[in-house]
Amino acid sequence: VERRTRDSTTGNNSPPCAGIAGKKCGSIILSAEELGNCRDSATMQFCANKLDKKDFFGKSDPFMVFYRSNEDGTFTICHKTEVVKNTLNPVWQSFTIAVRALCNGDFDRTIKIEVYDWDRDGSHDFIGEFTTSYRELARGQSQFNVYEVSVVTCTSLVDFSLSLLYPYFRTQINFTVAIDFTASNGNPSQSTSLHYMNPYQMNAYAMALKAVGEIIQDYDSDKMFPALGFGAKLPPDGRVSHEFPLNGDIENPYCNGIDGILEAYHESLKSVQLYGPTNFAPIVNHVASYAAAVQDGSQYFVLLIITDGVISDMAQTKEAIVNGAKLPMSIIIVGVGQAEFDAMVELDGDDIRVSSRGKLAERDIVQFVPFRDYMDRTGNHVLSMARLAKDVLAEIPDQLISYMKSRGVKPNPTPPAHTPPGHTHHTQI
Missing domain, CATH: 2.60.40.150 (C2 domain)
Known part of the structure; x- marks a missing residue:
């Protein structure tokens, strides 16, 4: 659409506002409100x-x-x-x-x-x-x-649901964070990259990690989380790794809270080379190996994957998910960037249960959300990130309970009093 406006003071027509020929450039919506006469x-x-x-x-x-x-x-x-x-x-x-x-x-x-x-x-x-x-x-x-x-707290519903599980099942929830370091994310030194190292603003990976992480860390007593990367070449020999510790310590990949993970993430960006391919299966199997060792209901494992959605080992990942569905574990996938995310939606399994080699997953253990859907157009970063955290964690209670039921783990008849992390805080101005 071409629009020409007239300058009321000179009567001259201004240049038209037009798109680029042959390209679909989207649209601009202008909202106008008549100004009042108040000059106070x-x-x-x-x-x-x-x-x-x-x-x-x-x-x-x-x-x-x-x-x-x-x-x-x-x-x-x-x-x-x-x-x-x-x-x-x-x-x-x-x-x-x-x-x-x-x-x-x-x-x-x-x-x-x-x-x-x-x-x-x-x-x-x-x-x-x-x-x-x-x-x-x-x-x-x-x-x-x-x-x-x-x-x-905008995530009080999730806080309340998760909190109810602890006194009934006495379950310790263990979170592992995995970040996509493949080349499809773009060069971190360039502003077009999803990993762009902007000194003044968090990139999409850091924003998603902070939004979800600040909620999940309330459910970990020591606030220590294993944080892994995948799809990068590591120094000094340039070997490709699909499950490397962000802090560089393979014997102890734990980071102190979400701030510790963010620090390790930024340091990794300075030392590793984004590469590929994008393999999810090694990370899923890594967490599954720990879940397989504790199947009595005392522990439950949650893997948070933050990725641009490009995946190279779909068949192997489906097999890993089908095997993981038998174990006390869930997978949260947060997609960043503008990809279509069709593969991530398929892994989510809400419409069609994930299958591999003719076997259906025993239960749905994957929750996928696209990060872009939570960017508030009004600029309210706090509320948009709270909605993201709420949605990515919303299915965990039902998934945990479904595992307990499948293994015959009975809740405690009389739960002790428990105060959820979500609370109302008042100060004065």
């Missing part, structure tokens, strides 16, 4: 008390983000404060903003304010949020402008 401006200053501590070392580095609500129910960022370093009781500098920018002159329109802990790599931690209106803000410093910064 507001000067405000905020402080907070007892914000949640997000940094392992030190305190938090909080900043605020202000959102104007739109007529269609979405929100648009209209202001960000500066970052106040290393404090849980910040006092932000005063600022002046046009009321039209804040609420389009509608004094009762919702204004949303989110509070974050600043991180150097751009993965700012969500502290909490509250809503108000310009009418309330205009009252100035008073009891009306003291707000509870509320945080309710």
Whole structure:
């Protein structure tokens, strides 16, 4: 579609907005709202008390983000404060903003304010949020402008479901993380790569790992996770490996928490050469070997694979999944990038159970989600990553229970009290 606009001040026609001949370039959707006549401006200053501590070392580095609500129910960022370093009781500098920018002159329109802990790599931690209106803000410093910064974990359903399993079955859940280092992901030094080493922003692999990992680490007592890579050439001899430890220690591939895995992942990108082929079976069989040794219901193994979806050993992977379905294990696959992911959907087995050599898998143990479906168009990174974590973990409770039933493992008749990791935290601003 070609559109020509007219400049109201000069009467001249502007250049047309057109696509590239012969190419399908997609579409652009423009949303417009009539501006109000209000020309007022507001000067405000905020402080907070007892914000949640997000940094392992030190305190938090909080900043605020202000959102104007739109007529269609979405929100648009209209202001960000500066970052106040290393404090849980910040006092932000005063600022002046046009009321039209804040609420389009509608004094009762919702204004949303989110509070974050600043991180150097751009993965700012969500502290909490509250809503108000310009009418309330205009009252100035008073009891009306003291707000509870509320945080309710968006994955509380998953937390609750997983938490119920522990007291009933006394099951220890063991997570293993596997990351795709094949050349189909692109050169990490180039911005088009899914492994692009951007010093200011997390890539898709790191974002997916952080979103899911921050939930799963709540279910591990020592927060130590084996983290593996596959499909890369390793130094010093350039041999190809399909199950190498990210930390470089083959005897002890465990990383301390998700931050430890992220650190090992970034260090691996500096030392290994992305190569191929993309073989899943060695990783699946690696975890299956541990699951095969403990089949009494006391332990359950979950393999998290983060990949661009290109797979070279489909037949061998199907066989590994069919064999793994008899064991206390599940597989989560998070697909990053823009591939079609047809092979990953086939491995998921929701519509047609995975089979190999004429044998159907005893139960469904694979859950696949495409990362791109969870990128929030409004820019709310926190909510989009919470939805991702919820969906990738949602099938684990049923899969664990199905294994217990198949092996005749009985739940304890009277479970002890258990507090799930999901909780509501309140602070004041």
